[in-house]
Amino acid sequence: MAPDLMLELARKAAELAVGRIKGLPDEGAWDGEFRQILAEQLMENPPEDGQPAAAVMERAAREILPLALRLDHPRSFGFIPSSATWPGVLADFMAAAYNINQCTWLVASGPSQLELVVIEWLRRWMGYPESAGGLLTSGGSAASLDALVAAREAAGNPDRATVYMSDQSHSALRRAAMIIGVRPECVRAVPSDSHSRLDMNALMDLVADDRATGFNPIAIAANAGASSTGAIDPLEAMADYCEAESIWMHVDAAYGGFAIVTARGKALLRGIERADSIGLDAHKWFFQPYEAGALMVKDGRTLENAFAVHHDILQDTVWGANHPNFSDRGLQLSRSARALKIWMSVQTFGMAAFRKAVSNGMELADRAGEYVERSAVLELVHPVSLGVVCFRVNPANTDLDENSLGEINKKVLVRSFWEDRAFMSSTMVQSVFSLRLCILNHTSTWDDVRQTLEVTEAFGQEALADP
Numbered sequence: 001m002a003p004d005l006m007l008e009l010a011r012k013a014a015e016l017a018v019g020r021i022k023g024l025p026d027e028g029a030w031d032g033e034f035r036q037i038l039a040e041q042l043m044e045n046p047p048e049d050g051q052p053a054a055a056v057m058e059r060a061a062r063e064i065l066p067l068a069l070r071l072d073h074p075r076s077f078g079f080i081p082s083s084a085t086w087p088g089v090l091a092d093f094m095a096a097a098y099n100i101n102q103c104t105w106l107v108a109s110g111p112s113q114l115e116l117v118v119i120e121w122l123r124r125w126m127g128y129p130e131s132a133g134g135l136l137t138s139g140g141s142a143a144s145l146d147a148l149v150a151a152r153e154a155a156g157n158p159d160r161a162t163v164y165m166s167d168q169s170h171s172a173l174r175r176a177a178m179i180i181g182v183r184p185e186c187v188r189a190v191p192s193d194s195h196s197r198l199d200m201n202a203l204m205d206l207v208a209d210d211r212a213t214g215f216n217p218i219a220i221a222a223n224a225g226a227s228s229t230g231a232i233d234p235l236e237a238m239a240d241y242c243e244a245e246s247i248w249m250h251v252d253a254a255y256g257g258f259a260i261v262t263a264r265g266k267a268l269l270r271g272i273e274r275a276d277s278i279g280l281d282a283h284k285w286f287f288q289p290y291e292a293g294a295l296m297v298k299d300g301r302t303l304e305n306a307f308a309v310h311h312d313i314l315q316d317t318v319w320g321a322n323h324p325n326f327s328d329r330g331l332q333l334s335r336s337a338r339a340l341k342i343w344m345s346v347q348t349f350g351m352a353a354f355r356k357a358v359s360n361g362m363e364l365a366d367r368a369g370e371y372v373e374r375s376a377v378l379e380l381v382h383p384v385s386l387g388v389v390c391f392r393v394n395p396a397n398t399d400l401d402e403n404s405l406g407e408i409n410k411k412v413l414v415r416s417f418w419e420d421r422a423f424m425s426s427t428m429v430q431s432v433f434s435l436r437l438c439i440l441n442h443t444s445t446w447d448d449v450r451q452t453l454e455v456t457e458a459f460g461q462e463a464l465a466d467p
């Protein structure tokens with residue numbers, strides 16, 4: 001393409017993207033369409049002849065990209081939302097345009113050094129020793145997988161391996177255990193307590209029983225922000241136990257971990273620094289575009305011990321001591337330059353802005369919790385934690401059974417899905433159907449949260465009047 005046209009198209013792409021972001025508050029947080037309709041629109045043979053790039057771009061912006069959950073909408077409170085910083089978006093554009101393959105030092109020394117810088121930032125935030133290391137991954141699932149491979153190798157790859165995690169742990173961890181060859185029945189779901197934290201006594205009983213019957217525990221995973229409720233497992237007690245039992249401790253801090261950049265989060269996550277590994281997602285509470293995960297390990301060598309494999313075609317890339325090839329630390333050889341987005345965003349805004357943005361989520365969630373407690377219609381079903389509010393419609397003066405309450409709340413959720421601009425999701429809290437707000441976006445304000453709760457109250461009252 002001619003450079004002038006390239007610039008014109010880049011400008012067009014930027015205009016479309018910025019226009020979308022500017023327009024978000026006036027739109028709903030969700031849009032989607034059924035497959036048949038989309039297939040009719042999009043399923044076609046690849047064209048033999050090309051078309052003007054601007055028209056192709058416009059079609060993408062009209063027919064494809066809007067049909068998605070707008071996770072960066074100020075009222076996007078479902079699942080784990082995410083609002084990327086613009087420098088982060090541009091970093092992805094630049095990394096792609098510079099065609100960086102962040103695989104080895106030889107192939108990408110600048111980006112490799114930058115990944116070392118970002119890993120060093122993560123190390124300091126987590127309170128890890130200087131011996132720690134890590135790598136950036138596609139996300140929390142890949143971080144979980146890499147962590148369990150490292151744990152398995154550190155344990156000597158025993159037969160009849162078992163892995164432990166709370167019944168609140170993310171499915172990504174279960175899947176990671178299965179991928180590394182731990183049979184599904186050997187992934188132990190440890191019961192959690194009334195605050196959704198892993199029950200230490202149950203964990204100790206399970207491990208003792210397993211050891212007595214010839215199983216080999218290779219890893220115990222803790223939640224630092226369970227995705228349903230934001231619960232934080234007893235990290236210190238788990239670290240004591242893992243140390244005493246010589247079992248690898250992994251902390252899944254995919255969404256909650258970045259709370260650590262605030263004083264409050266640091267206190268809440270105390271003990272995380274004792275884990276053998278920590279999984280993090282900068283595409284959640286650190287405001288980066290997808291994909292930006294990370295795995296940190298307390299002993300940096302454990303990753304290369306588990307992953308480094310020689311191949312003749314790569315023999316020229318062995319630069320030597322202290323020049324890591326990031327492809328030796330995880331499952332990917334070709335890798336995008338993920339550090340750039342984190343670095344460019346932090347350089348642009350500074351850590352004070354990041355701390356403020358992370359605190360904003362926790363403060364809004366606290367206020368939402370207080371609102372729910374004062375509400376005549378709503379009830380908190382779990383203590384607010386790390387930006388997550390689990391609540392439901394359940395007026396104090398009604399005497400509805402659990403089944404009816406579940407039906408009413410499902411009705412409210414469905415109605416909010418179709419009729420409200422906000423997007424929230426649901427979860428089960430100790431078998432109770434719960435509405436759930438996850439308030440992480442730096443663009444969300446108290447008005448966004450309050451109006452979502454007000455709409456929920458109104459829908460709740462109407463559903464109660466006409467069950």
Ligand SMILES: Cc1ncc(COP(=O)(O)O)c(C=O)c1O
Nearest residue numbers: 080139140141170172227254255
């Ligand atoms: C606690 C937790 N762990 C792991 C994951 C999986 O991470 P990813 O979607 O980045 O693979 C998530 C995703 O929401 C999560 O919330």
